[in-house]
Amino acid sequence: MISVRDLRKTYEGGMEALRGANLEIAEGEILALLGPNGAGKTTLISIICGLANITSGSVTVGGHDVIEDYREARRLIGLVPQEINLEPFERVKNTVALSRGLFGMSRDDAKVEDVLRKLSLWDKKDAQIRELSGGMRRRVLIAKALIHEPRVLFLDEPTAGVDVELRKDMWDVVRQLQADGVTIILTTHYIEEAEAIADRIGVINNGEILLVEETASLMRRMGSKEMTIELQAPLEAVPESLASYNLRQTGACTLIYAYDTAAERTGIARLLSDLSGAGLVLRDVQTRQSSLEDIFVSLVHQESPA
Amino acid sequence: MNWHAVAAIYKFEMARTWRTIWQSIVSPVLSTSLYFVVFGTAIGSRISEVEGVSYGAFIVPGLIMLSVITQSITNAALGIYFPKFIGTIYELLSAPINVLEIVLGYVGAAATKAFLIGMIILGTSFLFVPMQIEYPLVMLLFLVLTCVSFSLMGFIIGIWAKNFEQLNLVPMLIVTPLIFLGGAFYSVSMLPDAWQVVTLFNPVVYLISGFRWAFFGLADVALGWSLLAILGFTMGCLLVIWRIFKTGWRIKS
Structure with a gap:
């Protein structure tokens, strides 16, 4: 048209x-x-x-x-x-x-x-x-x-x-x-x-x-998901054994794991077992689809590396 | 031709006139009456006749021209400036219409209003002075041509103006002096020789002269020159408007 x-x-x-x-x-x-x-x-x-x-x-x-x-x-x-x-x-x-x-x-x-x-x-x-x-x-x-x-x-x-x-x-x-x-x-x-x-x-x-x-x-295509993990007890730093997951700590009891839904393995099951292996007790887990806004921001940033 | 668009613009613009009908009629009638009182009666009583015509009657064509020219310019300038100012011009630019259609609608409406006012003033003047019109058809022709050509000029001013001050600038600084010095209230032959020559460069002289000829059969310049001048002026304005829309000057980014 x-x-x-x-x-x-x-x-x-x-x-x-x-x-x-x-x-x-x-x-x-x-x-x-x-x-x-x-x-x-x-x-x-x-x-x-x-x-x-x-x-x-x-x-x-x-x-x-x-x-x-x-x-x-x-x-x-x-x-x-x-x-x-x-x-x-x-x-x-x-x-x-x-x-x-x-x-x-x-x-x-x-x-x-x-x-x-x-x-x-x-x-x-x-x-x-x-x-x-x-x-x-x-x-x-x-x-x-x-x-x-x-x-x-x-x-x-x-x-x-x-x-x-x-x-x-x-x-x-x-x-x-x-x-x-x-x-x-x-x-x-x-x-x-x-x-x-x-x-x-x-x-x-x-x-x-x-x-x-x-x-x-x-x-x-652009959708990545984030999993927010809330722990029972405050954490001073992410344990060494979990370094490969690139976890982001956003609060004393909160960790965020980003993963790609399109990937073959999301790594969630392994992460959860490794978390308990490290002696961390979970209180709650949430996942969130990235919004168009996130996609948009990432696109614009890719185009103009500042 | 998109005649529906021409009609739509024309009606829309005329609706503005009808909304403000009392302002549109009362103010020119009042100001004309004032001119009659001041020039016709107070001063005119000391000037008995100009070339065989009583002074009161002699100034009628000039008075009509003064109002008609001013009205044509103001109406047409405001008609196109207002959409520019409040942004509704987007609709004109995005509609399937061409320059000619836009001009016909806007200039047609502005000229109609000026023509009506001219006729009202003519009617008013009969109340003040006894008068006859020797060539009514020529009189109407000159009136229509004047309305159209100065509405075209007003349209250009409306597009050119960036603010309300500029909108008033040209009529105030250029047009009013040209009309006053164009023989609205006197015969060119009453001027010193040198000024008679200078005055021939004033386009309004030709208009008023031709218009006055239609009333009394006497003119400062030959009728043919008057017609030629007004036709030339009209063509010039049309050419400028065509260029403006071709390039989008002051209306399109």
Whole structure:
């Protein structure tokens, strides 16, 4: 659906926001773009949507080049920007109707009602934007992006500063859109959300896309587990006999053992017997899967050895 | 052509006018009335006639031009500056529309508002002075062309401006003096010879002259030159706007 080839963007001040980004997005998938601030996420979206000029490279949406064939390409795209940009004195209904017109579609009050109802905005249809709460305004932005029935939806940090309920509603809308075959690209800082909602995750840092992988396989591949061992009695130092396990002592009674779930032998059974061999008595054992956040941090560090 | 987009922008912009309809009408009517009282009655009573026309009637075309030009520039400049300022311009940039469509929507709305105000002032002036319009169609043509060309100029100013001060700078520092020195309240022939030559470099002279000709059949410069000047000015503005969108100057990073 979207194809980004060797995309470069250098801003006027000489800042290189994108350094040869490549990305293929399939129709109907949800792709989450993760990256620290200034990684190039918003620049990438801006270029695809026509808000920023391309320095070099190319982008196509639904097979249409975003520059040569901008009308066809843009008709397919809905954009929910990061900032809440709305005219304060305008009424909800009118601003949504404006968006539909801008995308070359005739007025359709039934469609406006349908979209506003889906986003629980119908009872606010005649309200001025300035009377709405922050969460409501964000819903208006989403309504504006959906009113021309796009095939691709960009959500740039849609959950920043949004309460739990709205966030839940928003993901319901996203899932419904996916069921209708809409391709969705979102950027988010809430990594657990990307993990929960995205089919694939793209990691972007320093203007480069480090990897794009299915969420589940990324979790498996990068997933290391940690076992936290709590002891009955305080320990001064890890005994010599346990040195080969690289245990980390995080408290007087707490040891942490990291292991790879994909490895043939995890070494847990041997560790437990060696622990009792060393005369240590266990009180509790916990294991924890590393989160996407851990994976992300380790990826970014691999790329930029500081 | 994406006509739906043109219509959508036009309606959206006109809605702003209707929301503030009283401000839009009352202030030009009031200021025009003041001009009539001060220039027409107080000072004008000492100037009996200019080239056979009573002074009160003589200044009507100039007064209309003064308001129409100022209104065109302010409306169009604010129309495009506001989306830039509050960020809603993202929607224009990401929509499947081209420069021509954006300009038609914004400039069309700004010009419409200025045209309406021009007509209201014309109506008001009938209350103050007895007057006839000799060539109504030429008068309308000049009025429309002036609204359109100065709305185009305002549109450029709106894109160029980085803050509200700059938004007011060009109208205040350049346009108002050009109008006042453009023969709004006097005939160019009343100036000393040297200034008559200087004044020919002021584009507004051609506008007011042509516009006044439509009312009274008398002009400072030939009608053809007036038409040529305003058409040239319009084309120049269009060219600049086309360049702006081509390069994304001040609107796209």
